[in-house]
């Protein structure tokens with residue numbers, strides 16, 4: 687019996703350790719609630735100073751799937767992100783550096799298979815680059831703080847901007863709005 691119990695406990699602790707890598711923990715010490723990531727010293731939801739890591743360093747601090755999108759300009763499979771249809775209220779941050787990128791109230795269902803927004807949080811949240819790869823002329827969107835590849839922006843979005851920011855879900859970290867989280871707890 688003890689043997690079984692130990693195995694179960696070990697399994698649980700391994701599961702928790704695994705979750706601990708990608709799950710974020712709120713940091714309430716500073717009064718500001720911010721997410722933290724183990725092994726990623728540059729990750730911050732409040733520090734807006736630019737991040738300049740070498741590709742080698744990025745490879746060490748990012749999970750493989752995030753590295754592939756952020757640094758190798760990869761694209762996740764359409765319809766694969768849990769954020770694609772999510773209607774939760776809160777903020778989407780860069781999964782590589784924690785920079786706030788989009789608010790949930792600018793999110794809309796575009797039907798394109800990737801999380802879509804019509805406007806970033808601020809003018810400096812993202813930067814724009816010409817992308818002529820794959821025989822197309824597109825505008826690439828990168829994180830304004832760490833230059834992670836996020837996705838592309840197109841001119842067929844809804845008002846008020848008419849823009850569609852088509853973003854890989856893998857490069858997004860979502861944090862529920864505080865108010866919404868409190869209401870949820872009261873239930």
Ligand SMILES: [Zn+2]
Pocket residue numbers: 780781782783784785829830831832833834
């Ligand atoms: Zn970033």
